[in-house]
Amino acid sequence: MTYSKKINETINNAIKEYYESNVATWQQTANFINSTYDVNFTDDACRQRYLRNRYKNSVVASIPEQLTIDPMFNSDPKETTDVPDPIKFEKQKVKLSDERMQVNALIRRIAREETIKEIAQEVAQKLNENYPFHFTPIKQTGNNSSEKEAILQISDWHYGTEIHSPYNEYDPEICKQRVEKLAKEVAERCALYDIKKLHIVNLGDMIEGRIHLRLRLNSRIDVVTQTIEVAELLANFISALSTFLEIEYYDTLDNHSRIEPKLKDSLDLESLVRVITWFLKERLKNIPTIHFNDNTKGDDVISFECLGHPICAVHGDKDKPENVVSNMALMTQQYYDLALTAHRHHFQADERNRTIMLSNSSLMGTDDFAQSLRFTASASQNLIIVTKKNVIDTICRINLE
Numbered sequence: 001m002t003y004s005k006k007i008n009e010t011i012n013n014a015i016k017e018y019y020e021s022n023v024a025t026w027q028q029t030a031n032f033i034n035s036t037y038d039v040n041f042t043d044d045a046c047r048q049r050y051l052r053n054r055y056k057n058s059v060v061a062s063i064p065e066q067l068t069i070d071p072m073f074n075s076d077p078k079e080t081t082d083v084p085d086p087i088k089f090e091k092q093k094v095k096l097s098d099e100r101m102q103v104n105a106l107i108r109r110i111a112r113e114e115t116i117k118e119i120a121q122e123v124a125q126k127l128n129e130n131y132p133f134h135f136t137p138i139k140q141t142g143n144n145s146s147e148k149e150a151i152l153q154i155s156d157w158h159y160g161t162e163i164h165s166p167y168n169e170y171d172p173e174i175c176k177q178r179v180e181k182l183a184k185e186v187a188e189r190c191a192l193y194d195i196k197k198l199h200i201v202n203l204g205d206m207i208e209g210r211i212h213l214r215l216r217l218n219s220r221i222d223v224v225t226q227t228i229e230v231a232e233l234l235a236n237f238i239s240a241l242s243t244f245l246e247i248e249y250y251d252t253l254d255n256h257s258r259i260e261p262k263l264k265d266s267l268d269l270e271s272l273v274r275v276i277t278w279f280l281k282e283r284l285k286n287i288p289t290i291h292f293n294d295n296t297k298g299d300d301v302i303s304f305e306c307l308g309h310p311i312c313a314v315h316g317d318k319d320k321p322e323n324v325v326s327n328m329a330l331m332t333q334q335y336y337d338l339a340l341t342a343h344r345h346h347f348q349a350d351e352r353n354r355t356i357m358l359s360n361s362s363l364m365g366t367d368d369f370a371q372s373l374r375f376t377a378s379a380s381q382n383l384i385i386v387t388k389k390n391v392i393d394t395i396c397r398i399n400l401e
Contacts (some may be wrong), residue, residue, distance in 0.1 A: 204254025
């Protein structure tokens with residue numbers, strides 16, 4: 001059969017008609033197409049175009065519109081001679097569909113995050129307008145080149161919970177009283193040791209959160225209110241200390257601040273800790289003696305130096321006290337003189353291969369859960385005096401009950 005060129009005929013149809021009408025081989029088909037259309041197709045290119053044309057209707061119908069202009073369908077035969085088979089089209093379709101879903105989810109997440117961040121900043125701005133912090137230059141006393149600095153561990157305030165037991169009384173008002181007492185005690189001890197710089201290491205669980213039913217029953221205020229109120233309490237605390245101390249502030253992710261109650265369904269960065277940080281940065285931005293430090297080893301790992309001593313800090317929900325030193329050294333590939341942790345609500349000090357581990361207690365003290373396990377602990381926070389020789393020269397365990 002003699003094959004004549006038609007005006008509306010495509011090369012794909014020509015391949016199909018010639019191959020099926022003449023029962024030709026793919027090489028014969030290629031020779032015919034090349035001589036008829038002045039192209040340079042291989043036998044494999046003709047075969048792939050033939051197969052693609054058979055599946056085109058079923059595949060293209062389900063491919064997103066932007067894919068239908070792919071050069072594989074609309075190429076000039078003089079420019080393209082190698083055409084993917086239909087299976088590759090199906091893979092590409094599924095892959096792009098998955099990517100589109102991921103991108104849309106990311107856009108929604110970023111939008112939510114930016115909205116929450118803006119709200120936190122707006123609240124801080126409103127408070128700055130109505131209740132501004134008035135910065136007073138630090139009054140230097142004693143030796144201005146002091147060779148001592150201090151580290152304050154703050155953690156496990158669990159703002160929002162209420163405890164009424166034979167062993168402890170705690171609620172938001174008592175929390176505020178204990179924070180005020182902590183500020184006074186820190187100020188007195190820093191003056192006593194001639195401290196000019198204070199590293200405030202926030203190890204988390206500042207709010208009670210909603211990760212367990214028991215916590216929701218013990219809290220009379222919602223997590224949003226908990227977050228904003230404790231953030232303002234923390235801002236006042238840091239501002240008060242900044243009137244006579246240079247402040248370096250650090251924080252980390254924790255478990256009680258996560259948004260999703262179920263641990264397996266939660267994402268690390270979906271944490272109300274970040275809202276507190278956004279709020280503090282905006283609320284305290286006009287105080288030049290307060291410096292906020294970002295984590296460089298991961299969002300849940302604090303690392304810094306104090307008078308030449310490398311120090312790391314974590315909340316403690318992912319590391320046991322006996323393992324935190326080795327975990328941090330192996331993960332970050334760095335040796336530390338001091339590892340700080342919290343989470344377990346009791347004071348503990350240990351040493352592992354010349355690295356000291358120091359665990360902070362809680363601000364709230366014994367709760368119902370600890371009592372049910374026959375455990376009690378004092379409400380306290382640790383203040384560490386550091387010298388160039390000793391990463392821990394003095395430990396001040398500040399009792400707040």
